[in-house]
Amino acid sequence: MNDTTRSTARSTALIVGASRTLGLGLAAELLRRDWDVIGTVRGTRRTGLHDLADASGGRLTVETLEMTDPQQIAALRDRLASRTLDLLFVNAAITRGDLPIGEVPTDMFTEVMVTNALSPMRVVDVIGPLVAPDGTIGVMSSDQGSIAQNTHGGQDLYRASKSALNQLMRCHAAREADGARTLLLMDPGWVRTELGGPEAELSVEESVPGVAETIERHRGKGELHFVDHLGQVVPW
Template sequence: MQNILITGASRGIGLGLAQAYLDRGAHVHAVVRNADSPALRQLQQTYPDRLHLIACDLNHDDAAAQITQALNGHPLDIAIFNAGIMGPSHQDVAQASASEIAELFLCNAIAPLRLARQLAAQVIEGGVLAFMSSQMGSVQLARASDMPLYGASKAALNSLLRSWSEAEDRPAASLLALHPGWVRTDMGGSAADLDVATSAAGLVATIASQLGTRNCLFLDYQQQPLAW
């Protein structure tokens, strides 16, 4: 049975990934700030033995210690660092306060890499550490003109990931930056192209395609490579 860790599993794409992996027979460790989400409670009623909730705010310094303790030595096949925020709605460099910038870059770039580096020893050789990026994080594609602060935070995530892939403590697993498509969630909005289930199914297949390799790739939910 595969063991999967998913951060930001209370709603949106993270919840969809939890559902998709549970439906496929996996054991899911779902990291959430708020376990009171009705959808998550329903999922736990359906899969009481295979859904393990871990309550944790990922921005806190002791997040890795809390999660490590909750995992209690269980190895992971796949760890998905999905939690993220959009940042201030104005998305304006000139207006942005220090605290808005700090929260955005901490949540979208620093916290996921810090957590991954601290949990990497629990991911099996040939496993996958996947990070929910965005096509807006591609410097080369330059698709973030409407959301420049958010795009910059995902570019920072991608940069930290590529740096780690060249570092001595790089794990013997695949490192993936993923673009989930434009998805109908609280963040993506109701006009987005994809429903959560379609994106999640594509992400599950994309991650599965990289098991047993040692790549560092930027892929979309249809396994297509994106320019960094």
């Protein structure tokens, strides 16, 4: 694809973890903003993303990915090898309850860290090269990953996993310091999802437009940014 073609074509986003809530909302918002979207789901069960794809006029395609399986990540990269992405955004996280860290079983610790920190970075490392040199790579982080803002404790394992994700993105940014890609750690705010709970301040519909706007405003800036859905800097 030559420069003229790229300048007139729609931007293309790959959203890893787009079957529901924030990921699904971001896919819908980017479609509204005239992006083409590739979204991933786990397994073969029909999801809201499939319904969105059916209504998209071919602008949304659905791929299957179990993000914790390195072979599936490599296979997705191979299937998309002919595409150039303007945005790779990894939206994935789990929590297993609010336990003091000393009470967390080893298998639970491993599961959360693999899902929330290691696997997103595997996606970034393996699929990131498909992103255009001036494109954006983002991962869904949280203000709970901020060490500076942790004044009340709680959610020890989830917080630690998001802090680990932030640190690993910092490592990635250092390795890619000569590149022009923009790297984003995105805090969507406290959102009413299965993860955020029913008492959270924001609905998905209130959070996602700000997430998309922040992504678009940081396009072409380069370097690593830890920001929230309002575009404000989150302290490390």
